[in-house]
Amino acid sequence: MTSAAEAAPSHPLHGRIDTAELRLEWAEAPWDTAVFGHPVVQVSRIEARTGASAADLAPFVAACEVGGVGLASCRLPHDRLRESMLLEEVGFRFIEMVFQPEFGDLQSAGPRDAQGLVVERARPEDLEEIVEVAGGAFRNERFHVDPRLPSRLGDLRYQNWVRSSLEHPSQRLHAVREGAELVAFFVTEQLADGTCYWHLNxxxxxxxxxxxxxxxxRAMMNQARLEGATRVRTSIVARNHRVLNLYARLGFSFPAPSMTFHRVRVA
Incomplete structure (x- = not known):
């Protein structure tokens, strides 16, 4: 184990603290840095042990100051209260509760038809219409509800994500149509364990x-089944209660939620 004093990283935008009281790892999220115009980092791991205090996070706080980090985020299991209180001591604030609903028996119990709709891979000529929809579709999400962040940049973040998904090596952009008219879009990814993960919809x-x-x-669940997926999983914030009810109606199960925290540098 290193001491807290020895844990200061050589590069402020990624590093780790590993002491008797605390283990913490963080790294830059370059896609968000590009959107927000200042460094954005994600805390990917935090384990606080008995006796941990805000002082143990000092190397991380110092790295954020040196690196000019404007936003740091962290997602924790809902029952990690020791860690959440520690984060709050150094300026993090609770933003949202997140569920990851899952439909786990897709091949035998999933929908067997496209519901009168057509699901297809999006084409380059579809992109601008889908991007426009994405610009107003995610107002319940953390980049919009945190009052310290410009909402327009949240829109831009999701628009950039849609643009990149068209030719992404592992993600797929799907257009769902009725006749020639766009009904919905999905950004999905087929994972190695047989899961079709829905990133955006x-x-x-x-x-x-x-x-x-x-x-x-239902049409997209059927599409995932036809492509060989054994389950579908996605992520949704608790405040989006209308869509939570949709997933419940579709038969998705809801594992324990996670909490999201933001630390925002105030100019």
Missing amino acids: AVVPQRQGRGYGLRAW
Whole structure:
């Protein structure tokens, strides 16, 4: 084990603390740095042991100051209260509770048809329409609800994500259509364990409240089944109660949630 004094990283945007009281690892999120115009880091691991205090986080706090970090984020299991209190002592604030609903028996119990819709890989000519939808689709998400962050940059973040997914090596951008009209889009990824992970999804505004969500989600579950997935998993914030009810109606199960925290540098 190193001491807290020895734990200061050589590069402020990634590093680790490993002491008798605390283990913490962080790294830059370059895609968010590009959007926000200042360094953004993610705490990927934190384990606080008996006796841990805010002083044990001093190397991380110092690295954020040296590196000009404007936003640091951390996601924790819902029952990690020791760690959450420690983060709050150095300026982190609770932002959201996140669920990862899962449909675990896709091949035998999943939907068997496309609900009268067509699911296809998005084409370059589809991109701008989907990007426009993405720009207004995620207002319940953490980059929008944190009042210290510009909401327009949250929109840009998801628009950039959609653009990059069109030719991403592992993610896929799907368009869900009724006839020639776009109904919804999904950004998905097939994982090695047989999971089809849904990163992003949204119904176009003019189709909302008309039952298209249920049909599009079932169509995408059927698509995942046809592509060989054994389960579907996604991530959704607790405040998005309408979509939580949609997943419950579809038969998804809800494992224990996680908590998201932000530390924002105030100019």
